[in-house]
Amino acid sequence: MKEADVEKGLLSCVHCGFCLDACPTYRETGDEADSPRGRLVLMRNVLEGKLPMVGEEATQPGGVGYHLDRCLGCRGCETACPSAVPYGHLLEHFRDLQEHTVSRSTGERVLREGLLMLLTDPKKMKLALKAGRLTGGKIPAFASKFVGLPADTQLPLPDDLEKASAALPALIRAKGEKRGKVALLTGCVMSVLYSPVHRATANLLAANGLDVHVPQNQSCCGALHGHQGKLEGAKELAKKMVAAFENTDYDAIILNSAGCGSFLKDYGHLLKDDSQWADRAAAFAAKIKDVTEYLVEIGPREMTRWITLKITYHDACHLKHGQKIGEAPRTLLKSIPGIEYVECRDADQCCGSAGVYNYLQPALAAEFQKKKVENLLATGAELILTGNPGCLAWIEQGLPDGAQAPKIQHPVELLARAYGD
The missing domain is CATH 3.40.50 (Rossmann fold)
Structure with missing residues (x-):
């Protein structure tokens, strides 16, 4: 975001407090700095040079980094907000600034980078889950301690990894009278842990008269990068995704993963300041539909x-x-x-x-x-x-x-x- 857009977004908050009850962290802690309103004040103080983004002060209770890290990024505050404060965009901007300036501990860096590496690469994630079977899904105690996780932290191991990660055919034909054709995005985590969900999605769409294409040149959408303050990485992945779907004539591009769908629909904002990609990203984003959204639109x-x-x-x-x-x-x-x-x-x-x-x-x-x-x-x-x-x-x-x-x-x-x- 450009500084003028950041300032405009921060100033749009009128401090009404409607967001407080919508915010899980505020409801849990009762700390104003753990609320959207409080975090916006902290962000504004950083923008105006009144609070540091780095150093011990930033990482302690009351500090900017401390409370940004505790935000879920659920965006419940946006639903409650009468002033349409773009909290999600502001959070991503300041987390990106945070990751460019803050020096985290070695253990925390390993945890953050490791999660990003594994969860955005289906091959690596599948290997990690296979290795996890040796410990029954538990992360070894020494590793948990090093990265700051509880000793009983579990990996989400499926009962049958091969079934959970089985690939779909490139095309599932419509049943009955054909009503259109769509593409199904399979994602990273979904393709490893929840392939049966993809199969059900394709069958559901086919039962409603849609040819379902499953493109083989899919990549990570960049959602986890964007949420973790890695916006440059997210932008590169977004460009790759947009390019892969240009010159196609799908009626819609279907998602069954809420987090990915939300981020893909936001590509227009993500790349709006890139003259070569802004219009292309917006056109791509306009075709993104959640599976339930699309079925209701066309009439099940x-x-x-x-x-x-x-x-x-x-x-x-x-x-x-x-x-x-x-x-x-x-x-x-x-x-x-x-x-x-x-x-x-x-x-x-x-x-x-x-x-x-x-x-x-x-x-x-x-x-x-x-x-x-x-x-x-x-x-x-x-x-x-x-x-x-x-x-x-x-x-x-x-x-x-x-x-x-x-x-x-x-x-x-x-x-x-x-x-x-």
Whole structure:
């Protein structure tokens, strides 16, 4: 962001406080500096030269870096804000500034860079998960201690890694009368841990008359880079993604990962100051659609299978707050014959996963996970639905064991069943 845009964004906050109850960290700590309003004040003080971004002062409670690191980036404040403060863009800008100026400890650097390297490279991630089987998914104690993680930190190991990471065919044909053609983005984490979700997405779209193309030249979208203050890396990945989809005639480019979808839709902003890429990025972003959003837009075909099940839904932050999509998944789920839908208390409050937040701020993340799981269990639902890989893995880790405990799935898995999959 240019300095004028940063200043304009910061000054748009009128300090009304509507964001406070929407902010998980403020609700947890009660600290004004852990609220969006408080963080905006800290950012403004940095811009005006009143507070340092580096040094011991910045890393202690009350310091800019300390409270930026504790922000989930859930963007719940944006939904609550009557002044349309671009908090997410400001957070990314100041985190980028932070990463260019702050000297972190060796352990923290290893953790941050290691997570970014593994989670944005499917091949490396798959190798790491295979190695993780040797320890039952637990990170060795010496490694946890070195990078500052709790001793019981677990990797999200799937029961069947080969099934979880199975590749999709390049084309899944529409069923019945063809209504159009779309591309499906498979992403990084999703392609390793949740390939069955991709399969269900493709089958769901095909059942609704769409040819589903799965391009083989996909790359990381840059979302994790952007959220961690690596904007130059995010921009390079964005350009690569845009170039890969130019000169194609898909009706839409479909995502089933809330965090990736939100970031891809924001490519126009990310590259707006690059004259060679601004228009191209905006044109690409205009075609990005969440799978539930697109199905509601084109009108879903009638579901044919009766499913007797009590369900509830957790709003993935970057679907509800980043993309402003809350009703589409609910509308589709409630349309399944036989379904009993129960709304969850604070459904749009972050579960604590937030990209890699549960590794970078494990204590706070555990509190958010605990509250989320309590609210989900209180619904009495047999199945929990949510549309983001981080939420799926983190909430599942917090659920109780036992046959009576609810299961958790992506909405497309249940919807595909309703179409006979």
